[in-house]
């Protein structure tokens with residue numbers, strides 16, 4: 001989406017008007033509807049700074065970030081570090097500095113790590129959404145580009161809170177590909193089901209890959225197309241019940257959808273290694289090896305899904 005009002009480019013060095021913190025601009029990270037994001041250095045620490053000319057839009061993002069980062073909820077998005085004003089080329093701007101999340105966008109991460117990580121990371125994503133929903137917000141513009149997998153601990157974090165909307169209002173920003181209304185599966189009212197619909201479409205899209213995704217779709221969009229993809233995919237078929245429930249708005253919360261996906265994930269993680277039955281004669285060592293491997297795999301997967 002294009003900027004509502006062009007944000008002027010930040011100078012190489014700048015200082016906040018009220019808090020007087022100094023920033024060294026390293027490079028631009030991206031431009032969006034609400035402003036521009038820069039990678040900066042502040043006292044030698046790398047941060048991301050989002051600056052915009054519409055102070056209210058920036059402050060709305062700040063309020064959401066503040067409310068979701070208390071206590072154990074701190075992993076929803078980047079931690080907020082500073083909020084301030086500055087004047088660039090005579091134009092008043094508002095900015096906030098946040099933790100710089102080093103990592104990969106969800107789609108790029110899956111391309112590298114493999115599609116078996118999709119359900120694990122969607123389960124984590126649903127934990128983040130559950131926190132956001134409990135604070136009365138809908139994320140809105142949920143798409144792989146707005147989901148980061150951090151390099152250090154492989155946790156999922158949301159970025160770009162520009163589309164976050166108070167529940168009950170009309171969604172502020174959306175992307176057609178994941179938008180419930182575009183798929184003729186409901187309206188654009190900000191509610192829990194809106195985000196869960198997006199999450200389910202993301203899961204399908206990431207599992208089947210870009211080419212198959214594009215070739216399977218036709219206009220007008222309807223959820224029957226998604227069901228066809230799921231039916232034909234060995235990786236998605238086991239998750240058909242929670243996915244269909246998400247398409248039809250049958251979950252009361254992200255936590256509920258997460259629990260159902262996790263049940264299937266757990267069953268599959270335990271079941272998969274057993275399929276590779278050892279050859280006769282190697283029974284003893286084979287079984288104990290596979291048993292240990294399946295336990296390790298289960299422990300690893302569930303650790304990421306549950307705790308991260």
Ligand SMILES: Nc1ncnc2c1ncn2[C@@H]1O[C@H](COP(=O)(O)OP(=O)(O)OP(=O)(O)O)[C@@H](O)[C@H]1O
Nearest residue numbers: 029030031032033034035037048078100101160162
């Ligand atoms: N905290 C962060 N850490 C690392 N990279 C970030 C961070 N925040 C944003 N980015 C990067 O900056 C880019 C632009 O972010 P931004 O939040 O402005 O998205 P946008 O779609 O351009 O925003 P909007 O349309 O809501 O104004 C993102 O795609 C992401 O790569």
